[in-house]
Amino acid sequence: MQAVLLQAIFPTARTMRSAARNVSALAELTPYLGFNRARQPTRPTLSNTGFIALNAIYLKKTMTTVTAATISEMTALTPETVSQSLLAATDEGWLINCPTGVILLPEGAEQVLAYYRDIYADVRIDPSLIGWYQNFELLTTLFMATVSKCQRLEDVERIDRCLLQAAEKLVKNIGQLVAQIPRYVTYMRRLERSMDCIHSGLRDFVCKPTVDSMLNIWLEFHEDLLTVLGRPRGTT
Secondary structure: OHHHHHHHHOOOHHHHHHHHHHHHHHHHHHHHHOOOOOOOOOOOOOOHHHHHHHHHHHHOOOOOOEOHHHHHHHHOOOHHHHHHHHHHHHHOOOEEEEOOEEEEOHHHHHHHHHHHHHHOOOHHHOHHHHHHHHHHHHHHHHHHHHHHHHHOOOOHHHHHHHHHHHHHHHHHHHOOOOOOOHHHHHHHHHHHHHHHHHHOOOOHHHHOOOOOOHHHHHHHHHHHHHHHHOOOOOOO
16 A cells, blocks of 8 residues: 555656656647647748738728739739739738639738738837827828718819828828838829829729729728838727
8 A cells, every 4th residue: 555655656767757758749739739839920931022012912901802913003013023922922822812813811911910010110119100100190080081071072173172182291291201111102103193193084093992092092001001000900
C-alpha cells in the first residue's frame, strides 16, 4: 500500500517520460484541434503594387465584384500591372475570380489591413494628421448633406456649385498629405477628372454609383483615411 502511495506522489522516470511525450504530441496537434493559442498579427506579404491593387477592391464597399478596368481607373496602374497583381493574389488564395470581376476574400482583406498597420504606424500618431482628419469630417458632413439635396433634385445648378466647391477644397487639402502618403495624389486626379466631367454637363459624375463619381471617390477616400488612422467607421 505504501509503495502505491509513493508511486502516485513521486512518479517514476518512465511515467514522466510518457507524460512528456503526450504533452509534446498534444502541442503538435493544437493548431488542428482549435485550442486557444495566442494569435500573432498577420504580417503583410504584399508588395506596394499588390497593396494598391487589392486596396482598390477593399475600398469598393458598394460593389460585390470589381473589374480589372475599375482597379486601373482608380489607381492609375496599367492594365497589365493590375492583371499581374490579381493573378498573384489569386494564387495566394486572397481573391476569387468571377465572370463579373474579382472578390476579395477575408485572407486578402487581412493582408490589406496588415499593410496599413505596418506602413502607417507612425502616421497614425501624427498630431497634424489627426487635426487634418477632424477638419475633413466637418467638410464631409457638409458634402453629404449637399448630396442629399442633390438626390432630391432641389435647385440642381446651385447644389452642383456647392459640391464642386467642396471637392475643390478637398483636392487642395489632400495635397497637404501627399508628402506623407504619396499614393493620395490619385484621389486628387480622380476628383479633378470627375469635376471636369460635371463641368462638361455629365451629371452622372456627381453621385452615380456605377461611374467614378465625386461621391464614390469621396467615400473611398474617407474609408482609406479611417483605415490609415486605424479608426473604425463612424468615429470622429
